[in-house]
Amino acid sequence: MVHETPLADHFPTPPSGSLPGAPASCQGRHRALTAFEWFCCDGGDPAKLVAEFLAGNGLDVRNIGRTATQVHPTGAGSLCGAALYVxxxxxxxxxxxxxxxxxxxxxxxxxxxxVHVHTADGAPSVQSPAQAHKSGEWRPGDQGLGEWWLGEWAPSWTPKEHAAAVDAVREAxxxxxxxxxxxxxxxxxxYRGDPAAALRRVAALPGARYGGVLTGDGWALATASPETLVEVRGGRVITRPIKGTRPATEQGRxxxxxxxxxRxxxxxIVDLERNDLARLPALGPVTVDELFAVRRWVNLWQAESVVSAPIVAPLDLADLLRAVCPGGSVTGAPKLAALAEINALEPVGRGVSxxxxGWVAPDYLDLGLSIRTVAVDGERVHAWAGGGITWDSDPTAEVEEAAAKAAPxxxxxAA
Known part of the structure; x- marks a missing residue:
């Protein structure tokens, strides 16, 4: 069963006022209006259902991004856009x-x-999880709202089991x-206490293109993601896959x-992303605008490319999500065969990672890939890390790379 819920004026927007991918000009001056929830057990086509929800609330996701950026109303009560998580x-x-x-x-x-609407200039629109807890909208279990404490990390697999999964991929x-x-x-x-400050610290890590916090009923996620899953802007669809990691030293570079x-x-993965976009009849020729550029995220160098295509016909958000989700850089190639291997090897689900x-606006879309992303529920903090495995992968090095990504x-x- 799909859930659509009207929200009170004090629905808990992120404690930092920063929703991943939301326009800087609107940060702190929008409020949540209505929400959509879908769980895998609900059945149906989630891409179609969420697109119908957004279209029904005034966002033109049936013909997204085909025109150049336009000026939209920003007065109190006008549509701002929607936070979107998949x-x-x-x-x-x-x-x-x-x-x-x-x-x-x-x-x-x-x-x-x-879905968010604008508030009046200067009107308070941000509420911390602690404040929302008092009104019954943020319920972090029985941990209380005192001093922050984070306990010992418990992995879902050991380094030896992780290395064995690498070997299993090499065999495949x-x-x-x-x-x-x-x-x-x-x-x-x-954990114990209010997680708000800890989530803000994650979202503020250097290189977090999509840094921000998204909250729901008794949960929150914080992302420090540097990677674009898909952006639609100025009449083009853009993806920026990241693959390849080294320490952020001159030698590492x-x-x-x-x-x-x-390389x-x-x-x-760049070829996989090109194929994903080429599957969409609404797009023109797919080009690689930048290949293997080195970017920095905290204390790591990472290789990023830019792949894009012009929009030449009406583009439906549902079709776009089906083409690019889940991201090729965190699945593998061929994508469906890689997903089958992932299903067989990983002991727990990937959750929010x-x-x-990101954000859906009246004339653009900007979704980050939720790597470097954590979740809190009523009892525990959850984090994920991994890497791409090829025939040349060394199991020990892959385990160390995942640890390096998780460390910041x-x-x-914990700070």
């Missing part, structure tokens, strides 16, 4: 794959959309089943640029 499990369903192992955060919907590549598979591990830790293994892995989170997130949570 889990990795929902993305797999959209692509025709399995939903994966059970999620460790079952309270969080697999698709979540919240050797059989010709797949060319590349991204494997992801999960860990959780108990040289190693990344010189690594034949990292081959990266190009494979490896999906998409854990440090921000």
């Amino acid at each position: 889990s990795a499990a929902a993305g797999s369903v959209m692509a025709g794959g399995p939903s994966g192992p059970p999620t460790p955060v079952p309270a969080i919907p697999d698709v979540y959309a919240v 590549i050797g059989r010709g089943d797949v060319y590349q598979v991204n494997v992801v591990g999960h860990a959780s830790a108990p 040289r190693e990344l640029l010189a690594s034949a293994k990292e 081959a892995e990266h190009v494979m 490896m999906g998409g989170v 997130i854990r440090a921000a949570l």
